[in-house]
Structure formats: structure tokens, C-alpha cells
Amino acid sequence: MTPLRYAAMRGVSMVETAVVLTVFGVMLGLVMAGRAGGGSAPASDAAAQDAVVSAVYAYAKRNFRLPCPDSDGDDLEDRDATTGLCTASDLHTGGVPYKTLGLTYSSSQADSVGTRLVYGVYRGAGALPTDLTQSGARSVPNSGASGVPDYTGLDALRQAVRNAAALSSGASEIYVTGDDVATGPANCSNVVTNLAFAVVYAGPGNADRSGGDFDGVHLTAGWSAGTPHWNGVRTSTCLIGPGKQVSATYDDVVRAVSFPEFLGALSQ
Ligand SMILES: [Ca+2]
Numbered sequence: 337m338t339p340l341r342y343a344a345m346r347g348v349s350m351v352e353t354a355v356v357l358t359v360f361g362v363m364l365g366l367v368m369a370g371r372a373g374g375g376s377a378p379a380s381d382a383a384a385q386d387a388v389v390s391a392v393y394a395y396a397k398r399n400f401r402l403p404c405p406d407s408d409g410d411d412l413e414d415r416d417a418t419t420g421l422c423t424a425s426d427l428h429t430g431g432v433p434y435k436t437l438g439l440t441y442s443s444s445q446a447d448s449v450g451t452r453l454v455y456g457v458y459r460g461a462g463a464l465p466t467d468l469t470q471s472g473a474r475s476v477p478n479s480g481a482s483g484v485p486d487y488t489g490l491d492a493l494r495q496a497v498r499n500a501a502a503l504s505s506g507a508s509e510i511y512v513t514g515d516d517v518a519t520g521p522a523n524c525s526n527v528v529t530n531l532a533f534a535v536v537y538a539g540p541g542n543a544d545r546s547g548g549d550f551d552g553v554h555l556t557a558g559w560s561a562g563t564p565h566w567n568g569v570r571t572s573t574c575l576i577g578p579g580k581q582v583s584a585t586y587d588d589v590v591r592a593v594s595f596p597e598f599l600g601a602l603s604q
């Protein structure tokens with residue numbers, strides 16, 4: 337890569353980062369404004385989630401992998417810099433790694449973004465061909481197959497997504513349930529489809545008045561005030577279908593990114 341080309345790419349990357357940070361700040365402001373008024377603001381909450389999703393897309397394009405979740409509450413992904421692996425093989429879900437994504441929030445927003453938004457990612461059993469949190473060369477269909485050139489960079493991530501989509505991981509990886517209507521019951525026995533990653537918002541409150549602010553069978557352990565903050569959800573893979581309607585006992589909002597949706601975003 338020529339220096340000129342590198343400089344141009346770096347410039348675009350910084351502009352993209354600035355745009356994402358600005359959008360995220362505006363969206364969080366809208367969310368908090370909705371709270372201050374005493375009412376819920378579903379549209380703004382959904383927009384704040386989408387800002388995180390956009391930041392994850394940008395991160396994936398720059399790093400050729402998805403970030404690990406944050407299970408100890410320091411806003412950094414829980415990843416071993418030496419091995420390049422998430423700190424535990426069963427780390428599926430945790431807090432949003434805001435700092436890793438280059439996102440910031442003020443102390444007054446800490447309750448909303450620090451305790452009520454959860455991030456989950458497809459780990460592919462921790463194997464390089466299918467673990468979306470790892471970067472490295474992949475070939476078709478598996479890494480290092482003799483005589484088949486390996487893909488690297490963004491192509492390698494795309495190949496990992498295709499490899500993951502070809503598996504039937506079921507409840508061993510993050511997935512969505514039904515919505516209690518078209519796609520069947522919203523319980524963890526009903527595995528509708530696995531996901532590349534997901535951002536889940538606990539909603540305005542603890543609607544079902546049980547456990548934490550997540551409702552129903554959703555992430556029943558959730559955030560805890562001690563350390564590690566998000567350890568209670570680390571092994572959770574069951575996420576309620578995004579189509580489930582808000583009701584008197586359910587106000588969570590799920591933003592689920594399927595393998596095809598993620599592939600599409602990586603191609604833009
Ligand atoms: Ca962390």
C-alpha cells in the first residue's frame with residue numbers, strides 16, 4: 337500500500353469515527369431527554385441501539401472481526417491481546433465495549449448505557465473458521481485447507497460469516513426465539529435462528545417485576561452492581577425475538593443482526 341493510499345484511508349476512517357460519535361451522542365441525548373420527561377421513548381431507544389450497531393459495523397470493517405463483550409464493566413472488550421482470543425470460550429454476552437468501539441458517554445448517561453444495553457456475539461465454538469471475534473486467514477470451507485488459498489482481511493471475515501451461517505449451532509451460540517406470534521413462542525426452547533451479533537436494550541424498566549430490568553426469560557441474571565458487572569449474562573445465548581410486542585410485562589428491545597444482514601453491511 338502506498339503512503340498516499342494509506343493516508344487517504346486513514347482520513348476516511350477518522351471522518352467515519354467522528355460521524356459515529358456524533359450520531360451516538362445525539363441519540364443518547366434524545367434517549368435521556370425522553371427519560372427526563374418521565375415517559376419512555378421507544379423510537380429514540382431504538383435509535384441509540386442502532387448507533388451502537390453502526391459502530392460495531394465500522395469496527396468490523398477496520399479490524400476484520402467483531403469485538404468481544406465486556407463482562408467486567410470497564411467498557412473495554414474482554415480479549416487477550418497476546419492470543420487474540422476473548423478471555424473465555426463461554427463469553428457470549430456482556431456489556432457493550434464502548435471504549436473499544438470508540439464511543440463515549442457522560443456520567444449522567446451511565447445508567448442507561450452502562451446497565452441497560454447488552455451486546456452478544458457469535459463465537460463459533462472458539463474456532464478460527466467460525467469465531468467472528470477472531471481475525472485471521474480463512475479458506476473455503478475451513479482454515480488452512482491444503483491447496484486452497486487463504487482469504488485475509490475483510491474477505492476472511494466474510495468467509496467466517498459464511499462458515500458460521502452454514503453451521504447449525506442452536507442454543508450453543510446466540511440466537512433469537514420466537515415472538516409469541518408468527519415465529520412461535522418467545523421461550524428459549526424455540527431456537528429460530530443464530531445471529532452474527534445483537535444489541536439488546538432492557539427497556540424503560542423492569543416490566544415483569546422479576547429479577548433485573550430485562551424481562552421474561554430474557555437475560556435473567558443481568559447486570560450487577562459489583563465487579564464484574566456483566567458476568568451474570570456471559571453464558572447467555574437466548575434472546576427474545578425482535579418482533580415480540582411491548583406489553584405490561586415486557587418492554588425490552590432487541591436489535592438482532594443476522595448473518596445475511598451482517599454480510600450485506602460488510603459489502604457496503
Ligand atoms: Ca471489560
Ligand SMILES: [Ca+2]
Nearest residue numbers: 538539541549
Ligand atoms: Ca425491561
